[in-house]
Structure formats: C-alpha cells, structure tokens
Amino acid sequence: MAHTDATQSRTPIGRVVGLGLALAAIVAVIVLAFAWPSVTAEPKDLPIAISGPAELVDAAEQAVDAQQPGAIAFIEVDDRSAAVDAIESREVYGAVVLGTEPEVLSSSASSAVVAQLLNGVAGGLEEGVNAQAAAAAAAAGAPTAPPHIDVVVTDVVPLASSDPRGTGLAAALFPLVLGGMLGGIAISLAVIGAMRRVLAVVVYAVVGGLALTAILQGWFGALQGDYWVNAAAIALALAAIAAPITGFVALIGRAGIAVGPVVMLLFANPISAAAMPKEFLPEPWGEVGQWFPPGAAATLVRELSYFPAADTTFPWLVLAGWAVGGLLLSVLGHFRTAGGAESDAEADAVADAEAAAGAEAASSARPA
Numbered sequence: 001m002a003h004t005d006a007t008q009s010r011t012p013i014g015r016v017v018g019l020g021l022a023l024a025a026i027v028a029v030i031v032l033a034f035a036w037p038s039v040t041a042e043p044k045d046l047p048i049a050i051s052g053p054a055e056l057v058d059a060a061e062q063a064v065d066a067q068q069p070g071a072i073a074f075i076e077v078d079d080r081s082a083a084v085d086a087i088e089s090r091e092v093y094g095a096v097v098l099g100t101e102p103e104v105l106s107s108s109a110s111s112a113v114v115a116q117l118l119n120g121v122a123g124g125l126e127e128g129v130n131a132q133a134a135a136a137a138a139a140a141g142a143p144t145a146p147p148h149i150d151v152v153v154t155d156v157v158p159l160a161s162s163d164p165r166g167t168g169l170a171a172a173l174f175p176l177v178l179g180g181m182l183g184g185i186a187i188s189l190a191v192i193g194a195m196r197r198v199l200a201v202v203v204y205a206v207v208g209g210l211a212l213t214a215i216l217q218g219w220f221g222a223l224q225g226d227y228w229v230n231a232a233a234i235a236l237a238l239a240a241i242a243a244p245i246t247g248f249v250a251l252i253g254r255a256g257i258a259v260g261p262v263v264m265l266l267f268a269n270p271i272s273a274a275a276m277p278k279e280f281l282p283e284p285w286g287e288v289g290q291w292f293p294p295g296a297a298a299t300l301v302r303e304l305s306y307f308p309a310a311d312t313t314f315p316w317l318v319l320a321g322w323a324v325g326g327l328l329l330s331v332l333g334h335f336r337t338a339g340g341a342e343s344d345a346e347a348d349a350v351a352d353a354e355a356a357a358g359a360e361a362a363s364s365a366r367p368a
Contacts, residue, residue, distance in 0.1 A: 209235025243326025250333025
C-alpha cells in the first residue's frame with residue numbers, strides 16, 4: 001500500500017519534461033534579452049559636430065566615412081565655441097574642429113565608447129592632414145617636407161576622478177531597475193488594499209531615492225551634481241518602475257506582477273542604452289528605450305551628473321508619466337473593487353487562506 005501511495009505521489013513524466021522545457025525557454029529568453037544589445041551593438045549615425053573651411057569639412061567627412069562607414073552623422077556648426085556648447089547640452093557626442101590647428105573634442109562623460117572612437121578618428125584625421133600637406137609641398141617643389149601637424153584630442157566633459165571609467169554610473173542603473181521592480185512586487189504581495197499600495201510606493205520611492213543617492217553620490221562618488229535633484233530623479237525612477245506593477249495588480253490581480261520582470265527587466269532594460277549610446281542599438285530600439293523608465297532614468301541621471309546645460313524635460317516627463325499612470329491604475333483598481341462590486345485579489349487570497357486554515361482546524365477537532 002505504501003509503495004502504491006509513493007508511486008501515485010510522483011510527478012508525471014509529461015509534467016517533468018514540460019517543466020524542463022519551459023525553464024530552458026525562460027533561460028534562453030533571459031540570455032537573449034541581456035546579450036542581444038551587446039552582440040548587435042554597432043555605431044550608426046552618431047551625431048558629431050564639425051566646423052572649419054568648407055573644403056576641409058568635405059574632405060574630413062569623406063575620410064571619416066571611409067574609415068567608419070555610416071558610424072558618424074556630422075552636424076556643421078560655426079566654430080569651436082559652438083561645438084563645445086553642443087557637447088555640453090548633449091546635442092552631440094563630440095566634435096571635429098578643422099583649420100590651422102585641427103582638434104577633436106570628445107566627451108567621456110557622455111560615452112566612453114564614443115570617446116575611444118573619436119580617438120581613432122583623430123588618428124586617421126592626423127594621417128590625412130599630413131599626407132595632404134606633404135603632397136601639396138611636393139607639388140609646389142618645396143625643398144623640405146612641411147612640419148608635422150598634430151591633431152589634439154580634448155575631453156570637453158570628462159568623467160569625475162571618483163569614477164574615472166564611468167563604471168560606477170553604468171553599474172548603478174541596473175540595481176535601480178531591479179530595486180524598483182522588487183519593490184513593486186513586494187508591495188503587491190505584502191500590502192492589501194489598492195490605496196495602501198499607493199502609500200507604500202510613495203514612501204518606498206522617497207526613502208529609496210534618498211538612500212540610494214547617499215550611497216551612489218556620497219559614498220561611491222558615481223553621481224555628481226546636486227544631491228537633492230539626484231535624489232528626486234532616483235525616487236521618481238523607483239516610483240515609475242514600482243507603481244505600474246502595483247497598479248496592474250490592483251486591476252487584474254497577481255498576474256499584474258509580470259509587468260516587472262517582463263516589461264521592465266526583459267524588454268525595457270536591455271534597450272535602455274545605459275551602458276552604450278542609443279545609436280549603437282538597432283533602429284528604432286534605441287529611441288523606443290527612452291520611452292520606458294530604465295532608459296529615461298539612465299539618461300536623466302547621466303545628464304544631471306555631467307550635463308547641466310542639457311534639456312532634461314523629456315526623461316522627467318517619461319518617468320512622471322509612468323509613475324502617475326501606475327498610481328492612477330491603483331486608484332482605479334480601488335474604485336473597481338470598492339463596495340463589493342468585485343473583491344480585491346489579495347484580499348481574496350487572505351480570505352481563502354483563512355478559510356482553509358479554519359477548515360483544517362475543524363477537521364482536526366472532529367472525533368476519530
């Protein structure tokens with residue numbers, strides 16, 4: 001009899017195989033989501049300013065395009081000052097200034113990868129300029145070779161000495177996404193009542209923003225700029241990720257928890273352009289990623305730290321839209337379930353658990 005009961009309690013082979021296949025598929029999706037941006041990353045139409053005489057600009061654009069086909073989209077500006085302004089407002093990643101003393105302007109705070117690319121552009125430009133000068137001197141019958149022309153590379157907006165490689169800033173963004181997601185899931189499971197979840201999200205976001213900024217800026221030095229503005233940005237980012245989770249849970253029950261791992265982690269985070277410029281991602285995903293909290297948070301935190309002249313209106317609005325939208329979903333869920341029209345999913349779960357416990361207690365109290 002015991003042997004029969006043990007046999008019947010074993011999991012059916014079909015379910016075992018199905019579970020293994022499902023878990024393998026989940027792992028494959030996770031690997032694909034996180035590896036795909038890095039594997040397919042390729043510079044495409046990076047906005048770079050350029051200034052100088054028209055003939056030199058044309059020659060430089062052709063030379064750079066031959067060296068890096070399709071990687072750079074040049075934007076002509078009046079002079080070096082205009083190029084610096086464009087970099088500091090984050091309209092471009094760098095600049096090429098041509099003339100008697102050619103110079104390449106980079107911005108490691110904007111993107112270390114693009115700064116390295118511009119170093120290569122400077123090397124190619126230097127070879128081209130000196131080759132043209134030598135050819136012109138030879139054609140003119142000059143008795144000696146012209147002096148060597150150096151192309152200077154200037155980092156207009158460098159990374160802070162406390163984070164010289166930018167690893168702290170890039171690494172801080174994934175825990176921010178993960179923290180917002182886990183906060184939304186934990187609140188959805190632990191707090192009963194849609195309006196109470198709204199309060200929990202607000203408290204979590206405010207306290208989390210203050211604490212994370214204290215760690216990232218005060219301790220690690222990964223963030224720069226004003227502490228309170230950075231704290232507000234991180235708090236809003238946490239709310240923008242957590243609130244939609246609690247909002248969908250209020251509307252559809254625990255199935256709404258999937259908004260966190262599916263939308264925020266597997267979809268939005270890989271295309272957030274936190275570790276590379278959005279132009280490195282296949283079109284149009286780099287731009288799409290900026291409409292989701294991970295991408296907007298990555299852009300906002302970087303610009304607040306290093307680019308005070310940049311227009312940060314768009315990422316602020318994106319984060320505010322997700323946060324307010326998620327909170328409104330919770331409010332809508334509250335009115336939907338108010339008055340007993342449709343019971344709250346978490347309240348049902350507690351009621352079911354209490355009913356089951358009561359039934360078990362009653363059963364154990366019966367005489368044998």
